[in-house]
Amino acid sequence: xxxxxxxxxxxxxxxxxxxxxxxxxxxxxxxxxxxxxxxxxxxxxxxxxxxxxxxxxxxxxxxxxxxxxxxxxxxxxxxxxxxxxxxxxxxxxxxxxxxxxxxxxxxxxxxxxxxxxxxxxxxxxxxxxxxxxxxxxxxxxxxxxxxxxxxxxxxxxxxxxxxxxxxxxxxxxxxxxxxxxxxxxxxxxxxxxxxxxxxxxxxxxxxxxxxxxxxxxxxxxxxxxxxxxxxxxxxxxxxxxxxxxxxxxxxxxxxxxxxxxxxxxxxxxxxxx
Numbered sequence: 369x370x371x372x373x374x375x376x377x378x379x380x381x382x383x384x385x386x387x388x389x390x391x392x393x394x395x396x397x398x399x400x401x402x403x404x405x406x407x408x409x410x411x412x413x414x415x416x417x418x419x420x421x422x423x424x425x426x427x428x429x430x431x432x433x434x435x436x437x438x439x440x441x442x443x444x445x446x447x448x449x450x451x452x453x454x455x456x457x458x459x460x461x462x463x464x465x466x467x468x469x470x471x472x473x474x475x476x477x478x479x480x481x482x483x484x485x486x487x488x489x490x491x492x493x494x495x496x497x498x499x500x501x502x503x504x505x506x507x508x509x510x511x512x513x514x515x516x517x518x519x520x521x522x523x524x525x526x527x528x529x530x531x532x533x534x535x536x537x538x539x540x541x542x543x544x545x546x547x548x549x550x551x552x553x554x555x556x557x558x559x560x561x562x563x564x565x566x567x568x569x570x571x572x573x574x575x576x577x578x579x580x581x582x583x584x585x586x587x588x589x590x591x592x593x594x595x596x597x598x599x600x601x602x603x604x605x606x607x608x609x610x611x612x613x614x615x616x617x618x619x620x621x622x623x624x625x626x627x628x629x630x631x632x633x634x635x636x637x638x639x640x641x
Contacts, residue, residue, distance in 0.1 A: 370505050372533040376512035380408030384616040385604040386584025390420025390639045392440035394605040414584050415464020417444050422479040434608040449496035463506040463567035465559040471503045472539035474549045508533055514623050515579030522566035529573035562586045569598040580627050597626040613639035
């Protein structure tokens with residue numbers, strides 16, 4: 369049975385990357401960092417590994433999208449699967465709003481009117497079935513014994529406890545607009561929220577026994593932003609220039625009491641530094 373809560377180990381290293389969105393070069397860079405790390409390292413992508421720029425955008429690249437790249441979502445998914453098989457239990461991806469569009473969520477429309485449809489037509493029937501099976505397996509949230517909680521978007525959803533995550537159903541929302549879906553309990557905000565008030569973040573974390581939340585979904589031009597004491601929004605890839613892209617490396621045996629304990633160059637690292 370698929371669990372919507374991924375429980376991380378109590379020791380070893382943790383690498384966290386956000387919002388690859390079809391950027392194969394950045395995906396490979398993150399995988400290389402993982403493969404160079406000690407054998408007890410775990411790699412977690414916080415969702416949105418798919419759906420990059422369309423051909424028109426590639427040909428007329430705007431500055432606000434950072435360093436140009438081609439959408440290679442099919443190859444990103446293939447290499448993710450390969451890495452997951454090669455390193456059992458050590459390579460994970462959480463569900464993002466773009467993955468959810470393939471398994472019952474609102475259709476995303478960043479570069480196409482229906483990005484899920486475009487990618488599935490590109491893949492064909494067989495690979496599309498495999499893609500949906502994979503995304504249905506993705507957890508919504510990851511939590512470590514040291515109090516680190518990972519999710520796709522800002523931690524504003526109301527949770528009573530881990531059981532609320534296990535009750536989430538992925539199907540049935542394709543007809544909804546984003547604004548309507550946002551208010552669906554638990555899953556709406558977990559996949560779409562760009563902001564959480566301090567009291568919302570503390571309540572979300574408290575329900576999972578956590579101290580700090582790390583997420584992506586939004587674009588932070590500087591690579592990361594601390595929000596209060598509990599939240600860290602990170603931009604590893606999408607819409608940034610290579611020099612500004614950031615990933616997170618943590619010691620799973622160490623307690624981080626607040627996000628200000630995460631330091632430049634130690635826990636907060638340049639992807640292409």
